[in-house]
Amino acid sequence: MALLSVKDISVTIGKLNLLDGVAFDIGAGEILGLVGESGSGKSLTAMCVMGLLPRIGGRITEGSIIFDGREMIGLPEVELRHLRGKRIALISQNPMTSLDPIIRIGAQIDQVSTLHLGLSAEAAKARSLDLIAQLRIPEPEAIHGAYPHQLSGGMKQRIVIAMALAADPDLIVADEPTTALDVTIQAQIIQIMVELVRDRGLALMLITHDMGVVAQACDRVVVLYAGRVAETNTVEAIFAEPHHPYTRELIRCIPRLGQAPGSLKGIPGAVPSVVDYPAGCRFNSRCGAAEDLCRNTVPALERKTSGLAACHFSEV
Amino acid sequence: MAALDPIRKAIRSPRGAGSAAVLVLVVACAVFAPLLAPYAYDIQNLPGANTEPGWAHWMGTDEFGRDLFSRIVYGARTSLTVAISAISISVAAGLTLGAMAGYFGGPFDRAVTAVVDLTWSFPEILIALILIAIIGPGLESTMVAISIAYLAQFTRLTRAQIMALKNETYVEATANLGAGHFHIIFRHLLPNALTPVIVAGMLATGDAIILEATLGFFGLGAQPPTPSWGAMMSSGTAQIFIAPWIIIFPGLAIALTVIAINLFGDALIEALDIRNRLRSS
Numbered sequence: 103m104a105l106l107s108v109k110d111i112s113v114t115i116g117k118l119n120l121l122d123g124v125a126f127d128i129g130a131g132e133i134l135g136l137v138g139e140s141g142s143g144k145s146l147t148a149m150c151v152m153g154l155l156p157r158i159g160g161r162i163t164e165g166s167i168i169f170d171g172r173e174m175i176g177l178p179e180v181e182l183r184h185l186r187g188k189r190i191a192l193i194s195q196n197p198m199t200s201l202d203p204i205i206r207i208g209a210q211i212d213q214v215s216t217l218h219l220g221l222s223a224e225a226a227k228a229r230s231l232d233l234i235a236q237l238r239i240p241e242p243e244a245i246h247g248a249y250p251h252q253l254s255g256g257m258k259q260r261i262v263i264a265m266a267l268a269a270d271p272d273l274i275v276a277d278e279p280t281t282a283l284d285v286t287i288q289a290q291i292i293q294i295m296v297e298l299v300r301d302r303g304l305a306l307m308l309i310t311h312d313m314g315v316v317a318q319a320c321d322r323v324v325v326l327y328a329g330r331v332a333e334t335n336t337v338e339a340i341f342a343e344p345h346h347p348y349t350r351e352l353i354r355c356i357p358r359l360g361q362a363p364g365s366l367k368g369i370p371g372a373v374p375s376v377v378d379y380p381a382g383c384r385f386n387s388r389c390g391a392a393e394d395l396c397r398n399t400v401p402a403l404e405r406k407t408s409g410l411a412a413c414h415f416s417e418v
Numbered sequence: 419m420a421a422l423d424p425i426r427k428a429i430r431s432p433r434g435a436g437s438a439a440v441l442v443l444v445v446a447c448a449v450f451a452p453l454l455a456p457y458a459y460d461i462q463n464l465p466g467a468n469t470e471p472g473w474a475h476w477m478g479t480d481e482f483g484r485d486l487f488s489r490i491v492y493g494a495r496t497s498l499t500v501a502i503s504a505i506s507i508s509v510a511a512g513l514t515l516g517a518m519a520g521y522f523g524g525p526f527d528r529a530v531t532a533v534v535d536l537t538w539s540f541p542e543i544l545i546a547l548i549l550i551a552i553i554g555p556g557l558e559s560t561m562v563a564i565s566i567a568y569l570a571q572f573t574r575l576t577r578a579q580i581m582a583l584k585n586e587t588y589v590e591a592t593a594n595l596g597a598g599h600f601h602i603i604f605r606h607l608l609p610n611a612l613t614p615v616i617v618a619g620m621l622a623t624g625d626a627i628i629l630e631a632t633l634g635f636f637g638l639g640a641q642p643p644t645p646s647w648g649a650m651m652s653s654g655t656a657q658i659f660i661a662p663w664i665i666i667f668p669g670l671a672i673a674l675t676v677i678a679i680n681l682f683g684d685a686l687i688e689a690l691d692i693r694n695r696l697r698s699s
Binding site: 152154183184185186187188191192194196199200201202203204205213214217218262265266269 | 586587588589590591592593594595596597598601605606609610
């Protein structure tokens, strides 16, 4: 029984159909990577899971989201609020602005555990200090009393992770948690986060556009393209044997050591705009192997030799 | 304490230091009036009416022979009490209304904005006069009238701040961790919106002192024998050619206090570097 089960959800904002039948499961303690280019619907999927869609005027038109055996769609805001932070925590993209500038770091972490676990002020502080230390930030006491502007970006992102962990959630949704940081810090923070998540047996939905991060951290991968799932598989299988041409292109785009200068190429073309998605397979305009079938018929997400992929021509 | 830093910084400028000294003096007069005043403020001495300023009466006496200096010292108490409590009520109500309107939006926001814009279009004195005409003259009604007259200003300012702040990522992040509306408004939004509102409140206190004096001048504020600077000036108008000090000294007290408040407010704005924020709202 999966902890979170997203079943064929479609999302519209106004007249735009932004997600079309997105489906995946996350088991307890599993780390799932959600990859795709900008505009493929990664963050939108995260917002669906957090029940935050109404805030941006979006609507789930089809499908269901089952969290821990309960349907989340249609749940009143009050109940969603109890889930948020306590059962499902979100780590957002931008650590620089995710902390209140005039409240001390410590108080911001403390308030999560006082709110959700009902801890006393002292217990909450002890817990926060412990979390800060676990995120390998030196001098937890000093950091606890510091203001956000006194910390570096990497430290702030760790604090944001500490806040997400503070109420012992079952699932953490991390929406590109390291994009705002420089590359040297990125790997380090991902590594610390993954360690803490594994130690506690939490499930993690890691949204990224970086296949390197996926290889480093995840158990399973869902590849999104233009609002649809292109492929889903275990990390080992997806790198060994990608079924969807888009996945192949993504993997080809990972820079490698010793690669000839100038030989790193992007995927030709651009993600089609949501206002005129092509008929059939949405990747057909950029796919080298596209045929008439791809331009007319939407490929179903089918079981391949391993995993699922939505392509007419990948070998079955 | 970090919150006092801007005040320390403001006092360091000559303008800030001078105005702060005057304000301390005025506040001291208000607080220690019974100790500082050489006479009781309501003891009449008709034979000694309209005495010129001299050793016995530093600022002379009024038309009933009351010591003007003592009355001005007690008058500081009236002015400051009315102005500060009226503005405090106004700021508190404005913060609450503005925060709710800015945060929740929708019909409530439209209703609040409509009423606020309507009152904003009248001068404060007119609103205060209308209100006193309804609830009757007196010290308490002056207080109520002044606080309502300034409510629009603080509501607008707070609302504008909150509307900008509620889209900040940290507010969203807090909501994403399960915080409720109450927590978000009072722990995150209001503390961040507070500074410009407090400075605006400080400056409005100066205006409120003038408004209180004006209402007192018309006999709508403090009732005799309670000393009020405005009422004292009003009674001085009849004596202006015989005993000009009766109108001059209360007038000076009002002018000095208000100038000091405005200069200190300016110094504070500079220290806090929020002139731009105030202007944009």
